[in-house]
Amino acid sequence: MVSYEHAAALQVAAEAGVVLMQSGADVARVEDTVARILRAYGAEQPDIYATPTGIFISLSDEETTIVRRVRQRTIALDRISAINELSRSLCAQLQEPGEALRRIREIAQQPSPLPGWLDVPASGLAAAACTMLVGGTLPGVLPAFVANLVVQAGERVCRWLGLPDAVSDFIAGANAVFGATLLDRWFGVPVGPVVAGGIMILVPGLAFTNALRDAIAGDLVSATARGLEAFVKVAALAGGVGAALFVVGGGAIL
């Protein structure tokens, strides 16, 4: 195989790796998929080093290397599934690198299966459901849903304004307290579980768990990065909640 094709295969593999990483896949899966695609194109002994902020791939037999920066990261499970399917179909039947690249860009652009207008209500509903899991009461579910709509809508506004993540987390934490306090004053719903449910889906428990999954798999740099990301997030949320509690003069929470 000529080296031109290897360079093209490298592009395909790197693009697939970047989309996977941006969609919240773990390092082991990213490295595995990139290696599979490269092997499908006949590259031997690829060295792949994926981290949450960048991917480095090198072909030892060709002396070609590619470095791709990964910036935003969310969770987009439909993309993980689609890239996985693509990499498997590449192994079964090889596609032109240009064609595969086009398909990957298509996956990266594909709209969410959840319609946009449902996004905020769905998150509010999930938060209300979570309220029950952290000791909420049945009559509190509807108020919790309302309070969490406010939190979620505020979070979208912050994102739309382009505020840094830590700032919007701080605001979300404060919003959760304000919403819950109003419910408490108006309807006598206990504050604790409502705040807890509201931030439950903002809180980075998932990021903590994924950090430890990477750590168990031996991807220590990635584990450290994800752990720090989670730590900053939880600190900002708690800071927002603490500041808002100070303002409303709330007592003990949770």
Place this chain on the structure above:
Amino acid sequence: MITYPFAFVGAAIIGASFRLPRSTIPWAGLCGLTAWAGFDLSLRMGAPELAAVFVGAILLGVLAEVLARRLHHPAILFAIPGLIPLVPGIIAYRGMLMLSRNQLAEGAWQLARALLYAGILAAGLSIPTVLFRRWTRRH
């Protein structure tokens, strides 16, 4: 028991907002329910808290791997929403809040607990993955 439907609904809806393909959303709910039921039932049978988390995580891991093979999607699609009911976000948050209010000892204890929770969840989830990979072809 009243919490069980909420574990299902919470996991399914969070799955949807994590952009699950529509056909897999109910299965993600089932994963959340299984993890939560494993945790809750173990607690009721008198297991220590962290052991209960471990049981929930193992059950979730097994179910996610089985569903992955049945439905031809990566297991992570089922594992991530399924984790939601057990994830230690609230504990970590409570710890940070206590630190911010100068309750240092209590805050540090809660943070350590969150770390243990996360570690045990991750371990419990990894074990079925490793075992399944030994027996079958990867999805």
